[in-house]
Amino acid sequence: xxxxxxxxxxxxxxxxxxxxxxxxxxxxxxxxxxxxxxxxxxxxxxxxxxxxxxxxxxxxxxxxxxxxxxxxxxxxxxxxxxxxxxxxxxxxxxxxxxxxxxxxxxxxxxxxxxxxxxxxxxxxxxxxxxxxxxxxxxxxxxxxxxxxxxxxxxxxxxxxxxxxxxxxxxxxxxxxxxxxxxxxxxxxxxxxxxxxxxxxxxxxxxxxxxxxxxxxxxxxxxxxxxxxxxxxxxxxxxxxxxxxxxxxxxxxxxxxxxxxxxxxxxxxxxxxxxxxxxxxxxxxxxxxxxxxxxxxxxxxxx
Numbered sequence: 001x002x003x004x005x006x007x008x009x010x011x012x013x014x015x016x017x018x019x020x021x022x023x024x025x026x027x028x029x030x031x032x033x034x035x036x037x038x039x040x041x042x043x044x045x046x047x048x049x050x051x052x053x054x055x056x057x058x059x060x061x062x063x064x065x066x067x068x069x070x071x072x073x074x075x076x077x078x079x080x081x082x083x084x085x086x087x088x089x090x091x092x093x094x095x096x097x098x099x100x101x102x103x104x105x106x107x108x109x110x111x112x113x114x115x116x117x118x119x120x121x122x123x124x125x126x127x128x129x130x131x132x133x134x135x136x137x138x139x140x141x142x143x144x145x146x147x148x149x150x151x152x153x154x155x156x157x158x159x160x161x162x163x164x165x166x167x168x169x170x171x172x173x174x175x176x177x178x179x180x181x182x183x184x185x186x187x188x189x190x191x192x193x194x195x196x197x198x199x200x201x202x203x204x205x206x207x208x209x210x211x212x213x214x215x216x217x218x219x220x221x222x223x224x225x226x227x228x229x230x231x232x233x234x235x236x237x238x239x240x241x242x243x244x245x246x247x248x249x250x251x252x253x254x255x256x257x258x259x260x261x262x263x264x265x266x267x268x269x270x271x272x273x274x275x276x277x278x279x280x281x282x283x284x285x286x287x288x289x290x291x292x293x294x295x296x297x298x299x300x301x302x
Contacts, residue, residue, distance in 0.1 A: 004269050006033050006241065009248045013038035015140075017247070018093050018133075020044045020074065020126065021100030023054040026148065026205055029240040030097060031058050034247075035065035042091075044070040044083070045100065074100055074125030075111040077296060084132035092139040095247045098126040098147040098182070104171035115295065116164040118171075122178035127185060127292045131300035137198075144199045146246045147186045149257070151204050153179040154276040160184065160288060179204075180276055181288060183257060187275075188285035190255035192302040199254040201246040205239035206260040206267050238267050245270035 017034050021027035022043030031041045035058050043058070045051050051069040058067055072083035087093065101122045111120040126147065130137075137143045152158060158176030165174050186202040193200060242258045249270075252258065257275050262268025278284065293299055 004241075004245055004249065006037075006244055009033065009037045009244060010250075011038050012248070015094040016040045016042065016092060017095035017097065018042040018044060018070070018087065018091075019097040019099055020072070020129070022097075023047065023050040026240045026243065027097065027099040028054050028057060029237050030099065030243050030247075031067075032061050033240065033244055034095070035059075035062035035067065037248075039095070040066040040068070042068045042070055042087075042093075044072050046071065046073045072129065074129060075115075075117060075121045077113050077128055080125060080128050081132060084129050087133040088135045091133075091136040093133065093136040094140040094143055096130065096133075096137055096143070096145045097243060097247070098130065098145065099243065100126075101148065101178070103175050105174070106171055108165060108169040108174075116166075116169075116174060118174040119163055119165070119178045119181065122175075123181035123185065124292060124296055126182075127300065128296040128298050130189075131293075131296075131298045131302075134300065134302065142197050142199075144201065144247050145186070145189060146243050147182045147200075147202045148243060149182040149186075149202045149204050150175070150179040151206075151259070152176040153183050153204070153279070158276070160284065163291070180279065183276060183279045184285050184288050185292070186257075187255055187280055188289050189302055191282075191285065193254065198302075199252065201252060201254065202257045203242035203246050203270075204257070204259040204273065205242055206262070242270040 012034055017039050019027045019031050022031050023045040031043055035041050043051050043054050048071055055067045070083050073079040102118050109117040111117055115124055152175055155176045157173040158180040183202045186200050189200040246252055246258045257273045258270050259273035260268040261271040
């Protein structure tokens with residue numbers, strides 16, 4: 001693991017990867033690398049035009065790759081239900097990447113179903129999507145589910161209270177809450193699949209310039225973003241390494257949290273990372289699962 005790079009990925013021929021947010025950033029880089037190693041990739045996102053453009057970028061590095069697209073809006077339960085039903089009926093998903101997300105919305109917004117937008121998209125949308133396409137995951141002899149969290153999951157403002165941010169809203173607070181939920185969900189999924197071949201892992205990409213940064217707040221963000229891009233934040237290519245490692249490395253185990261090993265965990269070779277304090281609490285995991293089923297109206301038989 002100390003010298004792992006994407007060149008270490010074994011041949012992925014015969015395996016299918018579904019990547020939410022696959023049209024840009026970390027998701028697109030994940031798709032490009034897996035396609036170059038023989039995987040069939042399904043890129044999922046809201047815009048047909050953006051997905052088609054992403055497919056062309058994948059084929060530019062892997063001309064013989066097999067690709068598909070799936071239009072889905074993770075902030076809309078009806079869209080999720082429609083997209084997931086098509087996958088559940090016909091596909092075998094070996095690698096499922098819960099990668100899409102929104103970050104730091106300056107004002108509290110609501111999804112079509114009335115959830116706070118960040119938590120509703122980053123956690124509840126993926127929970128409902130996974131639950132309804134789960135038959136496709138179960139068809140795989142060795143499935144892996146990789147959920148992209150963030151270092152923000154460790155922040156005190158990320159505690160899983162007031163999930164819809166109705167009492168108090170801050171953009172980064174809602175983001176931290178959703179990213180902590182990603183980890184708690186992953187740990188609960190790993191527990192529920194402990195007697196199966198499933199590996200469920202959460203990752204954090206370090207700090208990278210991706211489309212998430214477009215939601216930064218006001219004048220401060222306009223000043224900070226160019227500086228951060230030059231001095232602090234890495235590329236989408238490097239930020240995809242934890243996802244790729246979690247999805248393909250033989251030595252990973254279900255329930256791990258994977259992140260970069262470099263200074264301040266902003267970049268570098270992937271390795272197991274320290275969980276946020278209390279994220280592995282069994283009662284918290286069970287409560288979040290039950291509440292997610294209640295809010296989304298789906299039953300997840302993992």
